[in-house]
Amino acid sequence: MDLFSFFSRKQSSRDVAKDRLKLLLIHDRINCSPDLLEMMKTDIIRVISNYMDIDEDELDIQIGQTKSEGSNGSVPVLYANIPIKNVRNAGNQ
Amino acid sequence: MINDNSVIFKGSKDGLIILLSPDIDFNNLKTILEKKVEDAKDFFKDAKTSIMFKGRDLTEEEEYQLLQIITDKAQLNVSYIYDEKSSMEPSKSMPADKFNDGRIQIDQTKYYKGTIRSGQCLEFDGSIVVIGDVNPGGEIYAGGNIIILGSLKGIVHAGCKGYDKAFVAALAMNPMQLRICNIITRSPDNQAYNTHSKTFPQIAYLYEGNVYIEPIDYKLLDNL
């Protein structure tokens, strides 16, 4: 049994639980609903579109966590992955 | 100077309530009662009623003295005396106004079909017959008798308004608590999980302040 799990290189369920929990609690703690994220996403698209051509379908916004610089705990961060199709020339506008 | 509010008569549908001030001297109270009864003599004449003294803790002796005044001065036929405290004591879960009815009506019976589960509570002034089980945590309060055609594993209180001739009968008698009149008994500690031991019909009754639980037989029924 242990031998198989070694070769399959699957993450142990203990680590899966830990990772899921961490993400879950970040959402719970800042009380950020999917609706709110969606609204944020629309707003971000609107603002950035003024300057750049972006791929709206591939846009990804997530709340995660990162090591805090001050203390040794972690703080929530907002990740945004926004693929750019074409940078508009400021002079063209 | 007689303070008119020291003794107040109040009629209720079941009898006469006499409110007594707790603040004045008992002898004073007697004088005031005497005068009031005298005044209302015609009103009381030959009436038959029950009386309740309220508002003051009375010793038996005091109660007797007051009663003498009432029966002497007015031709009042007192059929029943009840006081607030003793009628409140036996059961906690009945609302107070139910107790102000001094008479005990055990001849009426309520039938209940089904299981009384934990947290459910059946209350009735008369007797209760349950066709089903009473589970642990289920409660039954009856002014009269309680008969369970099933297994009794909950809490029952027969004669909860002070009727000491009340009995509890069940096909399987394993109550958490069994109360008759003002006596509370509970099952022995070491039998909590030994519920299969008593599966024959039994009856519980009060005799000289003790609750007895016995198999139902003819001899016993004759003596009840």
Added chain:
Amino acid sequence: MSQVIVVTSGKGGVGKTTTTANIGTGLALKGYKVVLLDADIGLRNLDVVMGLENRIVYDLIDVLEGHCRVKQALIKDKRYSGLFLLPAAQTRDKNAVNPEQMQKLCDQLREEFDYIIIDCPAGIEQGFKNAIAGADRAIVVTTPEVSAVRDADRIIGLLEASELRNPTLILNRIRMNMVKRGDMMAMEDVVEILAVDLLGVVPDDENIVISTNRGEPAVTNPDSLAGHAFRNVVERILGNDVPLLDLDISEGFMGKIKKIFGIGN
């Protein structure tokens, strides 16, 4: 100086009532005067775990509504003279009580007892608010499961919002063989996530089921590992520094015994 401790969890079924019974009994074993207060109105269970269910005449609601005095409702434990239970009502619901009444009751009980341990109902509604109203400190019970830890986190947030700061954590029902296999979160994982002080780790122990069956808290059983863990928890409540139970060794030990008797896996 007496202390009011509320045992809470958010999620149901993680062992609040068992923890309450064991901590209370453990403190009584140490000679303190303890009252266990069941705040789970409508779904009381502390009486059954303590084996006192057939002695209940008056309950919490009777006290709060003035049907009886506090002393009349207190049930004396059958084993320890300093231990008492104030049972919840079974035929009412949580809305029959308000936080002010509970606070008043706790203050009243302080005069009589060294420790008042409150068994909080599951959930975050009225019953929870009632249970924590009079408390000085809170113990959060959780198990190493995603759902229980998540609810514990929510509860810790709510406790802090209600001025019950620095709650301590009891990690219940941990199974070291699963942790080692990588199939259960370890004590370090849960503490890291919740970021609160650990009051104790209690292993999953068959003795808990047996002791609940009998109505005798496991803390009194010298052979029970969980009982040992609860005795350590009690020491820490009293302010004594006790090392965490080395569950690993104990399990190895138990494994050896099992092997000796030929019932190992």
